Amino acid sequence: MSSDSTDRPDTRLIHVGRAPEKYAGAVNIPPFRASTILFPTLEALETYDPALRSVRYGRTGNPSSHAFEAAMTELEGGHGAVSYASGLQAITSALLAFLKAGDHLLMVDTTYGPTRTFCDGILARAGVVTEYFDPAIGAEITSLIRPETALIFLESPGSQTFELQDVPAIATAARQAGIVTMIDNTWAAGVLFKPLAHGVDISIQSATKYVGGHADASLGVAVAATQAHWLRLKKTAIELGATASADELFLGLRGLRTLTTRLPRHQETGLALARWLQQQPEVTRLRHPALPGSPGHELWQRDFSGACGLFAFEMRKVPPAALAAMVNGMRLFGMGYSWGGFESLILPCDPTRIRTATPWQGDQLIRIHAGLEDPADLLADLDAAFTRLRKAL
Ligand SMILES: *Cc1c(COP(=O)(O)O)cnc(C)c1O
Numbered sequence: 001m002s003s004d005s006t007d008r009p010d011t012r013l014i015h016v017g018r019a020p021e022k023y024a025g026a027v028n029i030p031p032f033r034a035s036t037i038l039f040p041t042l043e044a045l046e047t048y049d050p051a052l053r054s055v056r057y058g059r060t061g062n063p064s065s066h067a068f069e070a071a072m073t074e075l076e077g078g079h080g081a082v083s084y085a086s087g088l089q090a091i092t093s094a095l096l097a098f099l100k101a102g103d104h105l106l107m108v109d110t111t112y113g114p115t116r117t118f119c120d121g122i123l124a125r126a127g128v129v130t131e132y133f134d135p136a137i138g139a140e141i142t143s144l145i146r147p148e149t150a151l152i153f154l155e156s157p158g159s160q161t162f163e164l165q166d167v168p169a170i171a172t173a174a175r176q177a178g179i180v181t182m183i184d185n186t187w188a189a190g191v192l193f194k195p196l197a198h199g200v201d202i203s204i205q206s207a208t209k210y211v212g213g214h215a216d217a218s219l220g221v222a223v224a225a226t227q228a229h230w231l232r233l234k235k236t237a238i239e240l241g242a243t244a245s246a247d248e249l250f251l252g253l254r255g256l257r258t259l260t261t262r263l264p265r266h267q268e269t270g271l272a273l274a275r276w277l278q279q280q281p282e283v284t285r286l287r288h289p290a291l292p293g294s295p296g297h298e299l300w301q302r303d304f305s306g307a308c309g310l311f312a313f314e315m316r317k318v319p320p321a322a323l324a325a326m327v328n329g330m331r332l333f334g335m336g337y338s339w340g341g342f343e344s345l346i347l348p349c350d351p352t353r354i355r356t357a358t359p360w361q362g363d364q365l366i367r368i369h370a371g372l373e374d375p376a377d378l379l380a381d382l383d384a385a386f387t388r389l390r391k392a393l
Helices: 009-015 042-046 063-076 087-098 113-125 138-144 167-176 227-240 246-256 259-278 297-303 320-328 375-392
Strands: 080-084 104-108 129-133 149-155 180-184 202-206 220-224 283-287 310-315 345-349 364-369
Touching: 009 063, 009 259, 063 080, 063 220, 063 246, 080 087, 080 227, 087 113, 087 149, 087 180, 087 202, 087 220, 087 227, 104 113, 113 129, 129 138, 138 167, 149 167, 167 180, 167 297, 220 227, 259 283, 259 310, 259 364, 259 375, 320 345, 320 375
Parallel strands: 104 129, 104 149, 149 180, 180 202
Antiparallel strands: 080 220, 202 220, 283 310, 310 364, 345 364
16 A cells, blocks of 8 residues: 555645554554653664664654654645644744844744744843834835844735735745744634745644544644745754644644645535625625735735635624623524634634734734534524624614
């Protein structure tokens, strides 16, 4: 049994990282639960090399992490991957791998909130200056580059307001200036957008979201385009003690096998909900990259192969009690952080506090994750929510 690089992407995703012949024929690699690794000889003990993906100690790499990393490397089209206990740990460890005191970091203003908290807290205390930039900046990013600029970090689209960046333009500008680029590619799940093919050096994901896909695993991954960058990520992860548990890696790999089957359904349902929402008189704006008129739609059309189920809409501001009446009685939509699981979610958000370069001037923002339920039932649930809202006004 083997699949090779002549197979198409969906086929590769089913077969990559598996090794039935090594595990008594098991289709999936069983979670490799081990901390201590025994060496038969002194020579074997002394020849450990992380670049060879050998196994020395559970935390520093093992068959579970190697399999997941091989699959994610394939998905993102990179040289190598490093897995982490969470998406946030992947982001913070990758930033620490490439930044030092005195460096200037250019961070997109619409970045994930906890990424911002890390920059403004731990990175600031470590002597790294973070400057936030307008997600719409494009090639103009060159005007912000200083001699000490070491890294540009993107997230496209942002996960609350769904603004896209011109990733190839920014990556080209960075490359010309010798600056490393990273992107949080969680929305695209490594499938809908290929950052490394667009010139980005490192693509990072919270595999907690679509890769895991079942709202039950916490996992992160960074995929590097080159051996040098991969090694730097790997060595830093070892120094930080950053690692992913075998059980979470198992769930990540299992989720990955159905990723490209699930995503089109998330997209289809998300678009059905977005188009319905567009018709409601209270709704002032849709923020769904695949819808014309949404911020960044043209970039999405140019660079992405599809959409996932996460988007937002704006509606006119209503008193808090009316908003509560609307979202408190949902039958199917859960209210909670996170997304990418099989279930639908609704979340009122206020981006005011998590952007500084480009102040938020929109209306009441509500984020939707379209899950795998029947869209007709989800529409009925939303319809009832708008009825409750109207009664409360
Ligand atoms: C959830 C999320 C993260 C963090 O992932 P965890 O696995 O929860 O640490 C990072 N970026 C984005 C865009 C996210 O939605």
